[in-house]
Amino acid sequence: MFFSTELSLPLSPNKNHNFQFKSFKDWVDFFQDTEISIYAKTEQAESYLSDLIKNLKIDTLGWLDQPAQVEQHLLEQHHQVCATFQAYVNRRKQHQAREYFPTVSHSFEFLAKVAPVKLVDGAWLYSTVPNCNQPELKDLIYIYLEELGLGHPRANHVTMYQDLLSHYELNSYAEHLDDSYYEQAAVQLALAYAPAKYLPLVIGFNLGYEQLPLHLLITNYELAELGIDPHYFNVHITIDNAHNGHAQKSLQAFIQHFNHAEDSQAYLDLIKKGYVLNDLGRSSSQIIKELDIEQMALKVFQNKALIGQYIHNQKCQFSGKTINDWLSDPAQISEFLQVMIEKGWIVKDAPVEQSRFWKMIDHPEGKMFGVFNATEKQIIKDWIQGAGLATRLSSRSAAPSQAKIEPAMSRMDQQRLNQLKSRFMRCEGAEQKIDLLIPYTAPHMHHTEIGLWATRQLSQLLFPFQTQAMHYS
Numbered sequence: 001m002f003f004s005t006e007l008s009l010p011l012s013p014n015k016n017h018n019f020q021f022k023s024f025k026d027w028v029d030f031f032q033d034t035e036i037s038i039y040a041k042t043e044q045a046e047s048y049l050s051d052l053i054k055n056l057k058i059d060t061l062g063w064l065d066q067p068a069q070v071e072q073h074l075l076e077q078h079h080q081v082c083a084t085f086q087a088y089v090n091r092r093k094q095h096q097a098r099e100y101f102p103t104v105s106h107s108f109e110f111l112a113k114v115a116p117v118k119l120v121d122g123a124w125l126y127s128t129v130p131n132c133n134q135p136e137l138k139d140l141i142y143i144y145l146e147e148l149g150l151g152h153p154r155a156n157h158v159t160m161y162q163d164l165l166s167h168y169e170l171n172s173y174a175e176h177l178d179d180s181y182y183e184q185a186a187v188q189l190a191l192a193y194a195p196a197k198y199l200p201l202v203i204g205f206n207l208g209y210e211q212l213p214l215h216l217l218i219t220n221y222e223l224a225e226l227g228i229d230p231h232y233f234n235v236h237i238t239i240d241n242a243h244n245g246h247a248q249k250s251l252q253a254f255i256q257h258f259n260h261a262e263d264s265q266a267y268l269d270l271i272k273k274g275y276v277l278n279d280l281g282r283s284s285s286q287i288i289k290e291l292d293i294e295q296m297a298l299k300v301f302q303n304k305a306l307i308g309q310y311i312h313n314q315k316c317q318f319s320g321k322t323i324n325d326w327l328s329d330p331a332q333i334s335e336f337l338q339v340m341i342e343k344g345w346i347v348k349d350a351p352v353e354q355s356r357f358w359k360m361i362d363h364p365e366g367k368m369f370g371v372f373n374a375t376e377k378q379i380i381k382d383w384i385q386g387a388g389l390a391t392r393l394s395s396r397s398a399a400p401s402q403a404k405i406e407p408a409m410s411r412m413d414q415q416r417l418n419q420l421k422s423r424f425m426r427c428e429g430a431e432q433k434i435d436l437l438i439p440y441t442a443p444h445m446h447h448t449e450i451g452l453w454a455t456r457q458l459s460q461l462l463f464p465f466q467t468q469a470m471h472y473s
Contacts, residue, residue, distance in 0.1 A: 019044065024182035024281075028116065031189035032444040038193065045193035049201065052187070052280075058272035065268060067258045071251055078212055078247075085217045092221075100215075101222045102387035105379045106291045108170060110219075111228075113287045115165060115174035116185040118232075121157040122147025123443035124191035124209075127202050130438055132462060136256040137199075139249040140206060142463055146239065146246070148446045150467050151456030158447040160232045167229070169375040184281030191277070192443050200257070200267050204274025207254050210246040212237070215284045227393030297383035300376045301337065302330045318343060349386040358384065409449050417450045430461055437461075 019040075021027055027048065031041055063073045088099065101107040125144035128137045149155030165171050191202050216236060223230040239245050254271065261267035305327035316323055318339045326336040340346045345357045352358040360366040361377065372380065382390060409417070420440065427433040440446070440454030459467045 023179045024186045025179050027186035028120075028182050028189060031186075031193065032120075034444055038439065038442070041193040042195055045190045046195050046198070048186075048190040049194060049198055052190070052277070053201070053270075053273045056273045056276045058269070058276055061272040061275060064272055064275070067255050067268075070254070074211060074247070074251065081212055081214050081217070084214055088218055089221070097387070098222050098225065100218055100288050101226060101291075103293060103382035103385075103390040104226050104228065104393055105293050105296060105382035107223055107226055107228055108168060108173070108375065108379065109291050109293070109296050110284075110287060111164065111168065112170045112173035113177060113181055113282075114284055115161070115170075116177065116182045117188070117281075118161040119158055119174075120185050120188050120192075120443055121161065124188045124202055124205055126192040126441065126443055127194045127199065129441060129458075131196065131199070132434065132438075136260055137253065139253045139256075140203065142466065143206070143210070143246050143249055145441075145455060145459045145463070148441065148455045149452075150459040151452045151454070153447075153452055156447050156452065156455075157232070157235070160235070162447070164229065164232055169373055180282055181287075182281075184283075187277050187280050189443060191274075198270070200261075200270035201274035201277070203250075203254055203257055204271035205277045206274075207250045207271070208275040208278040210250040212247065213284070215288065219284070219288075225392065293379070293383055297379050298334055298337070300372070300379050302333050304371065304376075305330060305333055346384060348384060349388065350384075351389060352381050352384050355384055413449060417453060420450060420454065424457065434458065434461055 019030060021030065030036065030044065064070060092098075101110065122144055125140055125147070128140045129144060131137050132141055145151075147157050149157065149159070153159045165174055188205075191198075191205055194202055216233060220230045220233040220237060223233065258264065258267060258271075318326065318336065326332055326339075337346070340357060341348055345355065347354045352362070358381070361368045361372050361380070363369060378393075420436075423436060424433060427436060437454045437458040440451050441458060442451075445451040446455055456467075
């Protein structure tokens with residue numbers, strides 16, 4: 001397993017920087033920096049990946065040694081996942097409890113903690129796009145462009161997830177995570193800029209990533225049950241299907257590329273190492289097992305205390321301390337909440353209406369009305385009531401609006417887009433147009449207005465038949 005190290009690297013031709021990396025988040029920020037050249041990113045990606053794969057264990061992947069038999073192995077794996085999911089559905093039909101998200105707030109915590117990976121969705125395949133003249137990579141390039149929604153914002157996976165976070169006001173939770181949540185995102189971005197010799201790594205990673213996981217099926221099921229928009233997750237069930245979706249295309253790309261490999265053993269070795277890269281970092285399954293509504297609620301109160309410690313009057317006291325005194329030290333908040341429970345201000349495992357504190361923050365005439373936003377109140381409500389009284393979100397709040405107003409482009413962005421369109425029109429042929437567009441489909445760019453436009457043009461150039469039916473009003 002790779003652990004972050006400090007590196008001083010040669011200067012890039014475009015920027016005079018010595019890059020230093022002390023965390024996985026540093027790596028993510030580096031690869032997503034719009035000012036850093038592709039040359040520098042590729043250079044760093046090679047260094048990152050070479051260190052990363054040195055000690056990977058691949059001895060359990062012997063089934064990949066016979067590419068012609070891999071399809072059968074993956075098909076059996078797929079049927080096993082589906083059977084396990086069906087057993088889950090049967091349990092739920094017998095009125096057994098949700099197994100992932102006991103409350104809405106548990107799902108909120110999950111959505112926030114998987115955000116670093118979801119916000120680079122598909123990134124690893126960007127390294128295939130500059131090789132669009134290789135027929136054996138055609139399927140992988142199409143997968144990448146489809147992850148980008150073929151340039152349509154409502155179908156671009158990153159914009160879809162951004163909209164999901166914004167709708168439920170989860171951005172601040174997603175932005176203040178422990179560094180370990182960025183490890184897998186760093187891996188995927190390094191693969192995005194992998195040099196040509198590491199393309200088998202990318203293919204192997206993609207082969208593993210596009211297989212249908214059990215956690216995706218259950219997540220989709222329970223989010224819908226809680227009234228939370230599951231569209232992002234449902235898309236990954238449908239678009240990745242094993243018949244003609246990403247899973248099948250990934251398999252075909254693996255086999256086709258294997259048939260062109262000069263050294264089949266070296267190729268398979270990198271395939272296996274790429275496959276194992278899926279296991280680095282905190283997985284969705286691990287995050288689900290570690291969900292903790294108590295800690296999430298505590299964090300809400302600690303964040304409010306930063307301001308609240310100055311504004312309460314001195315009359316109300318708990319256990320000999322004013323509220324301001326309790327709020328002055330984040331380490332005291334847990335004890336303060338326990339005191340509020342003991343004094344009857346908060347009644348745990350009961351309807352929130354029985355808690356005096358809830359009335360203060362929820363009732364329009366309450367002294368603390370408006371202090372907590374809708375997401376924070378949901379977390380507090382679930383923490384007070386517990387899983388036994390959990391409710392779903394109302395239908396009105398469940399899904400991001402399909403008629404949302406898109407933010408206006410800045411004058412500078414509009415100018416850049418106009419310049420790109422002008423350069424595009426002056427290109428003499430398809431090859432020049434493709435070369436011009438590719439940089440704008442990079443992970444840091446594709447979900448912007450200029451990136452979406454470039455993706456639409458590139459998709460039409462490379463896959464005219466597949467894109468002609470893609471239409472969003």
